[in-house]
Amino acid sequence: MTSLGSWKKPPFLQPGDTIVGISPSGPIKDVTAIEKAQEIMRSQGYNLELGKHWNDQYGYLAGTDEQRRDDLLEAFKNPNYKAIIAVRGGYGAARLLEEKDWKTIFTNYPKWLIGFSDITSLLWKRAKVKISSIHGPVLTTLGQEPDWSLKRLFNYLxxxxxxxxxxxGWGNGQGEGRLLPANLTVATNILGTPLQPPLNDVILALEDVGEAPYKLDRMLTQWRLLGAFSGVKGIALGRFSGSNGPANSWTVEEVLRDRLGDLGIPIVSELPFGHDGVNAILPVGMTVKLDGDRGSLTFIP
Structure with a gap:
């Protein structure tokens, strides 16, 4: 495991390695998407195995907390698995982190963890102990990625x-810091909890899906009231899909500019990540430079 300053980067993958897919959140809806993902993994020279409870259902969860937690533990502890990818998002990952000494588990079994949306809870918990992960496609969306995005993922691995x-770009020059991607709703729900990593000197990368403009306003206002943006060096905005309001509503862009535009930090919007479209990977904890004038997000090895 190499170091990103004080951050730790899991070992990169080798041809023939096995990646395990687990379901820490909601139940799967489309098994054919998993078959497509398996084809993609094989084409890249990797084996894809699935956790014991990957296709279970318990209400709106992919199995009980115990079942999903067992799969998560097995994914980290099994030496045959070199990386972990979420089957899908949904809801429920944060419930798995109420128990166990996850700091020790994540530190003792450093592996790449790939996912987004509800998987933000796991990405942020690992970020709190300064272990890098990958904010990127889950198995059910992998087959929807364009070739350049898939190449980006597998080249980085x-x-x-x-x-x-x-x-x-929205202006305000350049900012440099550790990249901290998140789904806005999930991140807002874990602000102030033991899952939240420090927000000082980070470049936030935010996306969301299906949230009306007033709900985005409410969440961003909570961040402001908590002073959560005070140490942030810049904000990268991805896609906020399916976020339409009534006829008299502000647009998503109007809400984002109203709630973020006065922070005096570099902001770049319309970056290619998030739901319902290309989801370019964002390594959690990587040093990046955000240029609010040129509209670019640059990754510093």
């Missing part, structure tokens, strides 16, 4: 550098 991403 081999240890290759990441090219920059381009969006729409």
């Amino acid at each position: 081999k240890g290759d550098p990441l090219p920059p991403l381009q969006g729409q």
